[in-house]
Amino acid sequence: MQLSWVQIVRLGLVQMCLGAIVVLMTSTLNRLMVVELALPAMVPGLLVGLHYGVQITRPNWGFLSDRTGRRSRWILGGMAVLAAGGLMAAAALPLIEAQPVVGLGVSVLAYGLIGLGVGASGTSLLALLATATAPRRRAAAATITWLMMIFGIAVTATVAGRFLDPYSHARLLEVVGVIAAGAVALTALAIAGIEARVQARPEPGTLPFRQGLAEIWAEPRARAFTLFVFLSMTAYFMQELILEPYAGLVFGFTPGQTTSLSGAQNGGVFAGMVLVGIAATGLRLGSLRGWVIVGCLGSALALAGVALAAPLGLPLVPVVVGLGMFNGVFAVAAIGSMMQLAGEGRAAREGTRMGLWGAAQAIAAGFGGLLGATLADALRSVSPDATAFGATFLLEAGLFLLSALVAARVIGGAPAPAARLVPGE
Incomplete structure (x- = not known):
């Protein structure tokens, strides 16, 4: 039996919970470390990079869930972690x-757990969607x-921003505690009983993990798409750790305002x-490749606007909203390509494929975030804050332009033979 639309929405609630917790770790806590605690941007950059680096284990989670066909245990357990x-x-x-020293040691452990939790829960969720969706x-x-997920991120960031002002460490713990507990509870309710009605296909045999991953890497289209994911996601995540500090240091935003x-x-x-x-699904306008290119080019233009907002006196919020919109155009088109490609090539490997691309995304996200933070720190030591951050945003815009060129070559073309369907699909 395949997932119904209601069950797909229920699984979407899990993705929403993932985003709700992660946005506080990668944006709010990042800003607090840089502005309130006066730490170099490289410190939260390394911590967030650690959480992404740990997600190199994503192919393992996907492979394990392929073997057992039991995704729920990894989804809920990962959310709890x-x-x-x-x-x-x-x-x-x-x-x-x-x-x-003690505080940074605890932070290292915490961000390691965050990476493990996101990897286990997120990969298993995508594998369940790929195997049990028509x-x-x-x-x-x-x-x-x-x-x-984006709805959860936006609502969490906006609501949390209001409750964080006036800021105190105790208030932060209260806000994070409520969101974390709510995410675990909602995940448990969302996945309850789904696998009892939907049979995800287990991986037959006892193929070793390395051999299974090698078979996926040997597929030319899967390999090319992995490289595209790494490049484009490096561009996508470069601003993640510096946008809020930029707003606080250059525009004087408060913690609540930057979270908002x-x-x-x-x-x-x-x-x-x-x-x-x-446009693409309802009106059938354009191809996935076309929308990816539009998203990359628009993101580059918006980043140039963010870089020039301070010297030209432009309002920051509308420009950032425009950046988000083009990021969304790019992301949904890339995700649509990923979900379609997950079912192509060798059968019974959806979890491993999603894990491979998830690992490429996570590594790129950590590298991109750290690159942006490190470059901003280095430039701030020799130039004004506005100039340093602006140059970093312009470099990110250049990477998006390069990603658009790569997308034109990698995405599209004749599809590979489709994987066999789950019995009963």
């Missing part, structure tokens, strides 16, 4: 202020779940995803 890591990361901030619904299912700025940006991402969903 993610929630624990989020609480630990928030609790580490007052420790950093009082005992820097082929004609896969692209739409990906769009629905990612829209719900993140919410506004993700609201733009949501709007961009809806736009592509309506």
Whole structure:
């Protein structure tokens, strides 16, 4: 039996919970470390890079869930680990202020747990969607779940921003605690009983992990798409660790205002995803490759606007919303391509493929975030803040232009033979 639309939306709630916790770790705590605790941007950059680096284990999670066909245990268990890591990361901030070495040690452990939780839960969720969703619904299912994730990020960032002012460490712990507990509870309710009605196909035999991964890497289209994911996601995540510090240091935004700025940006991402969903699916306008290119080019233009906002006196919020919208256009088109390609090539490897691309995305996200933070720190030592951040945003814009060129070559073309369907599909 295949996933119904209601069950797809229920799984989207899990993706929403993942985004709700992660946005606090990668944006709010990042800003607090740089502005309130006066730490170099490289410190949260390394921590967020660690959480992405740990996600190199994603192919392992996907392979394990392919072998067993039991995704729910990894989805819920991963969410619980993610929630624990989020609480630990928030609790580490007052420790950093009082005992820097101890606090940073706790932060390292916390962000490691966050990476493990996201990898286990997120990969298993995508594998369940890929194996139990009818082929004609896969692209739409990906769009629905990612829209719900962006919705969760936007709402969490906006609401949390209001409750964080006036800021205190105790208030931060309360906000993170409520969100973490709610995410675990909602995940448990969302996945309850789904696998009892939907049979995900287990991987036959006892193929070793390395051999299974090698078989996927040997597929030319899967390999080329992996390289595209790495390049484009490096561009996508370069601004993640520097946008809020930029708003705080150059524009004087408060912690609540910068958190709300993140919410506004993700609201733009949501709007961009809806736009592509309506235009490409409902109105059948354009191809996935075309929308990816439009998203990359628009993101480059918006980043140039962010870089020039300070010297030209432009309002930051509308430009950031525009950046979010084009990011959303790019992301949903790339995700649609990923979900379609997951079912192609050698059969019974959806989880491993999604894990491979998820690992490429995670490594690129960590590298991109660290690159942006490190470059901004280096330039701030020799130039004014506005100039340093602006140059970093312009480099990111250049990477998006390069990604558009790569997308024109990698995405599209004749599809590979489709994988066999689950019995009963």
